[in-house]
Amino acid sequence: MSFSCTRSSNFGCHFVLPFKSLSRLEVSVIFALLFGALMAMGAAAPLARAQKVEFSVDSSKAGAKIDRNIFGQFAEHLGHGIYDGIWVGPDSTIPNTRGIRNDVVDALKAIRIPNVRWPGGCFADEYHWRNGIGNPRAVTLNPNWGGVMEPNSFGTHEFMDFLDQIGAEAYLSVNVGSGTPREASEWLEYLTTAQPTTLARERAANGHPAPYKVAFLGIGNESWDCGGNMTPDFYLSQLKIYSRFVRNFNPAQQDNQQMLKIAVGPGGGEPRWTEWTEAIMKAYQHHSWSWDINGLSMHSYTVVRWPPSFKSVGFGEDEYREILKSTLDMEGLISKHSAIMDKYDPQKKVAIVVDEWGAWYAPLPGSNPGFLVQQNSMRDAVLAALNLNIFARHADRVRMANIAQMINVLQAVIITEKERMVLTPTYYVFKMYVPFQDATFVPVVFDAGTYTHGDVTLPRVDAIAAKDVTGKLWLAITNLDPNQFVEAAVSLSGITPKSAAGETLTAPRVDSVNTFDAPRTIVPKPIAAKVQGGKLALKLEPKSVTVILVEQ
Ligand code: AHR
Numbered sequence: 330m331s332f333s334c335t336r337s338s339n340f341g342c343h344f345v346l347p348f349k350s351l352s353r354l355e356v357s358v359i360f361a362l363l364f365g366a367l368m369a370m371g372a373a374a375p376l377a378r379a380q381k382v383e384f385s386v387d388s389s390k391a392g393a394k395i396d397r398n399i400f401g402q403f404a405e406h407l408g409h410g411i412y413d414g415i416w417v418g419p420d421s422t423i424p425n426t427r428g429i430r431n432d433v434v435d436a437l438k439a440i441r442i443p444n445v446r447w448p449g450g451c452f453a454d455e456y457h458w459r460n461g462i463g464n465p466r467a468v469t470l471n472p473n474w475g476g477v478m479e480p481n482s483f484g485t486h487e488f489m490d491f492l493d494q495i496g497a498e499a500y501l502s503v504n505v506g507s508g509t510p511r512e513a514s515e516w517l518e519y520l521t522t523a524q525p526t527t528l529a530r531e532r533a534a535n536g537h538p539a540p541y542k543v544a545f546l547g548i549g550n551e552s553w554d555c556g557g558n559m560t561p562d563f564y565l566s567q568l569k570i571y572s573r574f575v576r577n578f579n580p581a582q583q584d585n586q587q588m589l590k591i592a593v594g595p596g597g598g599e600p601r602w603t604e605w606t607e608a609i610m611k612a613y614q615h616h617s618w619s620w621d622i623n624g625l626s627m628h629s630y631t632v633v634r635w636p637p638s639f640k641s642v643g644f645g646e647d648e649y650r651e652i653l654k655s656t657l658d659m660e661g662l663i664s665k666h667s668a669i670m671d672k673y674d675p676q677k678k679v680a681i682v683v684d685e686w687g688a689w690y691a692p693l694p695g696s697n698p699g700f701l702v703q704q705n706s707m708r709d710a711v712l713a714a715l716n717l718n719i720f721a722r723h724a725d726r727v728r729m730a731n732i733a734q735m736i737n738v739l740q741a742v743i744i745t746e747k748e749r750m751v752l753t754p755t756y757y758v759f760k761m762y763v764p765f766q767d768a769t770f771v772p773v774v775f776d777a778g779t780y781t782h783g784d785v786t787l788p789r790v791d792a793i794a795a796k797d798v799t800g801k802l803w804l805a806i807t808n809l810d811p812n813q814f815v816e817a818a819v820s821l822s823g824i825t826p827k828s829a830a831g832e833t834l835t836a837p838r839v840d841s842v843n844t845f846d847a848p849r850t851i852v853p854k855p856i857a858a859k860v861q862g863g864k865l866a867l868k869l870e871p872k873s874v875t876v877i878l879v880e881q
Contacts, residue, residue, distance in 0.1 A: 378814070379813065379814035379815065379816045379868065380778060380789060380810070380813050380815050380816065381815075381816045381818065382775060382776070382777070382778055382789065382790050382815050382816070382817055382818070383775060383776070383817075383818045383819075383820070384773055384774070384775040384792055384804075384806070384817060384818070384819045384820070385773070385774045385775070385819070385820040385821075385822070386771060386772075386773050386774075386794045386802070386804065386819060386820070386822070387771070387772070387822045387823050388771055388794075388796065388802050388821065388822070388823035388824045389822065389823035390771060390772055391769045391771065391796070392724065392769065392770030392771065392772060393724035393769075393770050394724060394767060394768070394769055394770070395720075395721045395724045395766070395767065395769070396680075396724065396727075396728040396729060396767065397441075397443040397766035397767045398443045398444055398498075398728060398729040398730070399683075399717065399720045399724075399728070399729060399730040400440075400441070400442065400443055400717075400730075400762065400763075400765075400766055401442065401444040401445065401446065401500065401684070401729055401730060401731040401732075402437075402442050402444075402445045402446070402497075402731055402732060402734070402742070403445070403446040403447075403450070403684060403685060403731040403732065403733045403734045403735060404445050404446070404447050404448075404734060404735045404736065405447070405449040405450035405451075405452050405453075405474075405734055405738065406448050406449060406450075406452045406456070406471060406474070406479060406483075407449070407450060407452060407471075407473075407474040407700065407701060407738050408474060408475070408699070408700025408701055408702060408738050409700065409702075409737040409738070409745070410734050410735065410736055410737050410738040410741075411483050412480070412483065413737070413745055413747075414430075414433065414735070414736030414737045414738075414743070414745050415429055415430060415433060415483065415491055415736060416428055416429060416430075416482065416483040416487060417429075417430055418482065423748045426494060427487075427490055428482075428483075428487065429487070429490065429491050429494060430745070430750075432750045433736065433743060433750060434491075434494045434495055436743055436750065436752060436756070437495040437497075437742075437743070438494075438495050438496060440742070440756065440759045440760045440763065441496070441763050441766060442495055442496075443497060443498060444497050444498040444499070444500045444544060444545060444729070444731070445488075445492060445495075445497050445498075445499070445500060445731075446500040446502065446545075446547065446684055446731045447488050447499070447500070447501060447502070448488070448501075448502065449473075449502060449550055450502075450685075450734075451473040451474075451551065451556070452471065452473055452474065453502035453503070453504055453547070453549075453556075454504050454505060454506030454507055454508070454549065454550055454552075454555065454556045454557065455471075455472065455473065455506065455507050456504050456508075457469075457512065458484070458485055458504075458512070458516045458519075460479075460481045460484070461481045461483070461484020461487075462484050462486065462519075462531075462535055463531075463535055466480060466481040466482055466484065467481055468480055468481065469481060473555065473699075474699045474700065474701075475697050475698075475699025475700055476699070477699075485516075486535055486536060486537060489520075489537070489541050498542070498544035498545065499541070499542065499544055499545070500544065500545035500546075500591075500684070500729075501543055501545070501547065502546075502547035502549070502550050503516065503546060503547065503548060503549070503571065503575060504549075505548060505549030505550075505552060505556060505557065505567050505571060506549065506550075506552065506555075506556045506557040507557075510571055510573075510574045510575075513571060513574070513575050514574040514575055514576065515528060517543065517546075517575050517577055518576070518578060519531065519532050520532070520541045520543055521540045521541060521543060521576075521577045521578045521579040521582070522540060522578040523540045523578065523579065523580050540578070540579045540581075541579070542579055542581065542582060542586070543577055543579070543582075543588050544586070544588060544589065545588065545591060545624075545729070546577075546589070546590050546591065547591045547593075547626065547684065548567075548568055548571045548572060548575070548590060548591065548592055548593065548622075549564070549567065549568075549571075549592075549593045550593065550626075551593065551596060551628065552564045552567070552593045553596065553601075553605060554596065556593065561604060561605050561608035561609065562608065564593060564609075565608060565609065565612050568592050568593075568609070568620070568622070569612075569619075569620045572590055572592075572620035572621060572622060573619050575590070589623035589624055590621065590622050590623055590624070591622065591623065591624035591626050591682050591729075592609055592622045592624070592626065593626055594606060594609065594625035594627045594628075594666070594681070594682075595625075595627055595628075595662075595666055596627075596628045596629070597629065597662070598658075598661065598662050602666075603665065603666070606625065606666050606669045606670065607669055609622075609625060610625070610669060610670050610672070610674060610679070611673055613674065613679060614673040614674065622679060623678070623679060623680065624679060624680040624681070624682040624728070624729060625666075625670065625679055625680070625681060625682065626682045626683075626684045626685075627662070627663070627666060627681050627682065627683045627684070628683075628684070628685040628686070629658075629659055629662055629683065629685070629686055630685065630686065630687060630688070630689040630733070630739075631652055631655050631656040631686075631688045631689065632655075632688075632689040632690075633651055633652065637689045637690050637691050637692075638690075638691050639651070639652060639688075639690045639691060640690060641688075641690040641691070641693065641703035641704040641705070641706065641709075642693070642704045642706065642840060642842060644708075644839070644840050645839070645840070646782050646811055646839060647782070647783065648708075649708050649782075649811060649839040649840075649872075650780075650782045650783070650785045650787060651785065652688060652708055652712065653711060653712060653715065653787055653809060654785050654787055656688070656712045656715055656716060657715060657719075657787070657788075659686070659715075659716055659719045660719050660722075663681060663683075663719065663720075663723050663727060666681060667723065667726045670726065677725055677726055680726065680727065680728035680729055681723070681726050681727045681728070682727075682728070682729040682730065682731075683727060683729070683730035683731070684729065684730065684731040685731065685733045686716060686730060686731070686732060686733060687709075687712075687713075687716075687732045687733045687734075687739055687740030687755075688703075688708075688709055688712055688739070688740045689701070689703075689733075689739055689740075690703040691703070700737075700738070701734075701738045702737065702738070703739060703740075704842045705740060705741060705744070705753035705754055705755050705842060705843075706754065706836075706839065706841060707835070707836035707838070707839055707840070707841050707842075707851055707872055708839050708872075709753070709754055709755050710754035710755055710757065710758050710834055710836075710851065710874055711807055711809060711872060712740075713732070713740070713755045713758040713759070714758050714762075714791070714805065714807045714874040715791055715807060715809075716730075717758070717762055717793075718792070718793045718805065718807070721765065721770055721793045721795065722770070722793065724770050732755070732759075740755055741753060741755070742755050742756035742759055743756060746845060749845045751843050751844060751845055751848045752843065752848070753843060754834065754842075754843065754851045757834050757851065757852060757853050758834065758874055760853070761831075761832055761834065761853055761874065761876040762876065764795075764797045764801075764803045764876070765793070765795050765797075765803060765805070767797075767798055768795035768796055768797045768798065768803065769795055769796045770793070770794075770795050771794040771795055771796055771802065772794070773792045773793060773794045773804070775790065775792055777789055777790050777791065778790065780809050780810040780813075787809055788809060789808070789809060789810050789813075790806060790807060790808055790809065790810075790815055790817075790869075791806070791807045791809065792804065792805060792806045792807070793805050801878060801879070802821075802824055802878070802879040802881075803831075803876060803877070803878055803879070804819065804876070804879065805874070805875065805876045806867075806869060806874075806875050807873070807874050807875075808869045808871060808872065808873045808875075809872070810871055810872070811839050811871050811872040812871050813871055814868055814869060814870060814871060815868070815869040816866070816867075816868055816869075817865070817866070817867040817868075817869055818864060818865070818866055819858070819864060819867065820863070820864050821863060821864070821865070821879065824879060824881050825863060825881050826863065826865060826879050826880065826881055827881055828857070828858075828860060828879075828880045829858035829860060829865050829867075829877050829878065829880065830855065830856065830857040830858065830877060830878065830880075831855075831856055831875065831876045831877030831878055832854065832855060832856060832875070832876055832877075833853065833854055833856040833869065833870060833873050833874070833875040833876075834851060834852070834854075834874045834875070835851075835854075835870040835871070835872055835873035835874075836850060836851045836872065837850070856877065858877060865877075865879070
C-alpha cells in the first residue's frame with residue numbers, strides 16, 4: 330500500500346492499494362479503523378488522557394511538626410555560589426547592600442529560607458576563619474573546587490550580614506579536617522561572647538559589638554572522605570573533643586535557643602554507612618556530660634552514576650524517569666538510618682539533618698568542571714517536591730535539610746550571570762511549599778497508581794498534607810507522569826470545605842528550563858478545585874507540582 334498526494338484528487342491525498350484505487354467512502358472507513366486501532370494500542374497516550382486518583386485526608390489526625398528547617402539551603406565557597414551569586418562587593422554596579430546583591434536577597438526573602446549552611450562542604454575543612462575577618466584579607470586557594478584563588482572578601486561578618494538581610498539562621502561548619510579544636514572554639518567565642526574579651530573587642534572593631542546568634546554547628550563535613558578520610562572511631566574521638574570545646578556564649582542562647590550540634594553522618598545506604606551510623610549512635614547512647622550531639626548529618630545526591638553524567642538540559646523521558654527513580658531512594662535511605670538511630674535513641678532526640686541533597690548532573694559544556702554548573706529543569710521541580718514530601722513524612726526524625734546548593738551550583742534555586750538573575754523551577758517549589766514550614770503533618774491515604782516508561786515503573790502521584798500554624802489545611806500533589814493528566818478526587822474528613830485553590834507548576838517539556846532570555850517559562854499558575862459534596866475535584870497537569878489551600 331502506498332500513500333500519495335496529488336493536486337487533482339478530491340481529497341488532495343488518496344491511498345493506492347496494489348490492485349485498485351479506493352473510493353472516498355472506503356478511505357473514510359480505513360481512517361476510522363486505523364484511528365481505532367491506534368487508540369487501542371495506547372498510541373494516543375501523548376494526547377494526555379486523564380487518570381483518576383482518589384485521595385483521602387482526615388484533618389483531625391495530626392502527625393509530627395514539619396520543621397521549617399527542612400527548607401534550608403547550602404552555600405559553599407564553590408564556583409559562583411558565593412562570589413557573583415551573593416557577593417559582588419560594595420563598589421559593584423550591581424545594586425547591593427554592603428556588597429550583597431539586592432535582587433538575590435529579595436528573591437530569597439520570598440521563599441523564607443530558615444537557615445543557610447556555610448562555608449562548606451569540602452571547603453569547610455580547609456577554611457580558616459581568621460582569613461575572612463578584618464582588613465586586608467588573606468588571599469588563599471580553593472583546592473577542592475577548581476584550584477582558584479579565594480579572596481576571602483566574603484567572611485564571617487559578610488555571611489552574618491547576608492543572613493540578617495534574608496532573615497535566616499546560621500548553620501556553620503567548623504574545620505575538623507585541617508583545623509584544631511582551639512581554632513573552632515575561638516571562632517565561636519569571637520562570634521558569640523557578650524563579654525569584652527580580646528576576641529569580642531576584635532569583633533566590635535570589625536563592626537559588630539553585639540554577639541551573633543549561631544543556631545546550628547556542624548562538626549566536620551564528610552569526614553569519611555574529603556573531610557579527612559577518617560574511620561568512624563577516629564572521627565568519634567574528634568567529635569567528642571570538638572563537641573566539648575565549641576561553646577556558644579551568647580546569653581540569649583543559653584536556655585531556649587541553644588545551639589544544636591550536628592555530627593557527620595552517612596553518605597549512602599551501603600554497609601560502610603550503616604556502620605558509621607551505628608558507631609556514632611552507639612557512642613551517643615552512652616555519651617557523658619562532656620559531649621553531646623543534636624543531629625546526625627546525611628548526604629544523598631541524585632546522581633545515578635559517578636562521575637555525574639546525566640545532562641541537565643536537552644534530555645528526554647528516559648533520563649526523566651531514571652533520575653526520578655533514583656531520587657525516590659531517599660525514602661529507603663532515611664528509613665534505614667532512622668531504624669538504626671531508633672535502636673540507640675528511641676526518643677528521637679538526635680535529628681537526621683539531610684544537609685546535602687539534590688540532583689548532581691554533568692557540568693554544562695564550556696563551564697569550569699570544578700564549578701559544578703548545571704541547569705535546572707521541570708524534572709528538578711518534581712524531584713524537589715518528591716524529596717520534600719519524603720522529609721515531611723519522616724518529620725519525627727528529619728528535622729533539617731539543606732538543598733545543594735543555593736545559587737549557581739548543582740540544584741540551585743537561583744542562577745545569576747553578571748547583573749542578571751533567573752529563578753529556577755526548584756525555587757518555585759520552595760516558594761509554593763512555604764505554608765508547610767512548621768505545619769503539622771496530616772496523613773494522606775491514596776493508591777498512587779503507576780507511571781511506566783520502558784522498564785521503569787514509578788508511582789503516578791505523590792502527596793502530602795499539613796495544617797499550617799494558623800490551623801489551615803494545605804495539600805501538595807505531584808503528578809510524576811509526564812504525559813497524562815490526573816483527575817484527583819479528594820475526600821476530606823474533619824473539615825467541611827468551602828473552596829480550595831492554590832498554584833500549580835508545570836512546563837511544556839520535562840527538560841524545559843527558565844533562562845535569562847525566557848525567565849518565565851516555568852512559573853506557578855493559579856489552580857482551583859471544584860467542591861462537590863464535601864469532596865474536591867482537581868485536574869492536575871502532566872509533570873506538575875500543585876499546592877492548594879482548603880478553606881472551610
Ligand atoms: O556540594 C558539593 C560537595 O559535595 C560538597 O562540598 C561535599 O560535602 C559533597 O561531597
